[in-house]
């Protein structure tokens with residue numbers, strides 16, 4: 036590979052276009068082909084990010100005799116099996132957008148398939164690579180506020196599902212908020228605190244004015260190993276178009292709180308009357324952190340570094356989603372570990 040990963044970029048929609056931008060800017064990555072069934076999307080990528088051979092399907096791209104070392108999949112989360120099979124048959128490391136699948140059992144099968152083929156499968160959890168996430172973890176690691184004990188995570192957004200340029204499939208899919216959005220938040224909870232979920236009590240619903248066919252609101256109370264408790268509330272159909280975000284952690288000696296999903300991190304020790312602001316480097320939203328994710332993928336594929344955001348790790352966050360769905364459906368507390376174990380067993 037000579038220090039260069041030659042990738043096919045599959046899917047050129049809202050997210051795929053960020054991938055095109057980030058991959059073009061990364062010297063250790065080359066896009067050798069674009070794949071999208073939309074001729075318009077292919078033409079736009081040629082115009083905006085440089086001409087490349089374009090194909091309507093991954094099969095066609097892989098049959099074209101190009102030198103390919105890896106795949107980046109920015110397609111909708113349903114219907115990825117054939118693409119992942121191609122990656123496994125050709126031993127191509129693959130970076131796939133979250134969620135890996137819209138079904139935990141299916142995702143577990145994909146992970147088993149990739150592991151059996153020895154293919155690195157990385158999931159696009161870009162929020163891990165934000166400076167605000169890294170600094171938050173540093174505050175805990177350095178013991179600045181003591182040990183995290185409980186947290187309140189609120190994400191309030193008016194997401195106009197018909198806005199030009201935004202993906203359309205969430206309008207009709209089941210549990211769009213949980214699978215498409217909360218999955219990032221659940222991953223952050225596990226990642227930042229370094230803990231695994233035990234139980235959840237969840238209620239998911241759709242407000243009366245929702246433009247989505249299925250639930251856009253999630254209220255969930257998680258317990259984690261080590262005793263951490265997380266109180267989560269998310270919506271895509273807020274009553275107000277101005278977004279609201281707060282992720283506050285109360286710790287044994289103080290508090291850490293974040294007022295923007297991309298930044299604005301503050302903390303105080305228990306007796307300090309005002310929050311202190313944490314300095315963060317400049318950040319281009321959706322680009323800087325996606326570049327960090329890509330570099331981690333390249334470090335694994337080219338340098339043999341341990342794989343970050345592995346498919347297997349992602350299953351634990353998907354199990355939180357599935358446990359929320361069951362908890363809400365049955366109005367009961369659900370054991371997240373049981374949900375994960377069931378999927379792993381079914382995957383063989």
Ligand SMILES: NC(=O)c1ccc[n+]([C@@H]2O[C@H](COP(=O)([O-])OP(=O)(O)OC[C@H]3O[C@@H](n4cnc5c(N)ncnc54)[C@H](O)[C@@H]3O)[C@@H](O)[C@H]2O)c1
Pocket residue numbers: 045046047048049050051070071072073076091092093109110111112114132133134159160161200201202203204215
């Ligand atoms: N990590 C993030 O922050 C983030 C942000 C937005 C979206 N996403 C994820 O990215 C993925 C794509 O979302 P999007 O918003 O770009 O959707 P989108 O609908 O805007 O774009 C999807 C593109 O994939 C193409 N496509 C569909 N089936 C294909 C196939 N079989 N082969 C090749 N191309 C195909 C479509 O023509 C379309 O151009 C989803 O999994 C979504 O959850 C992640």
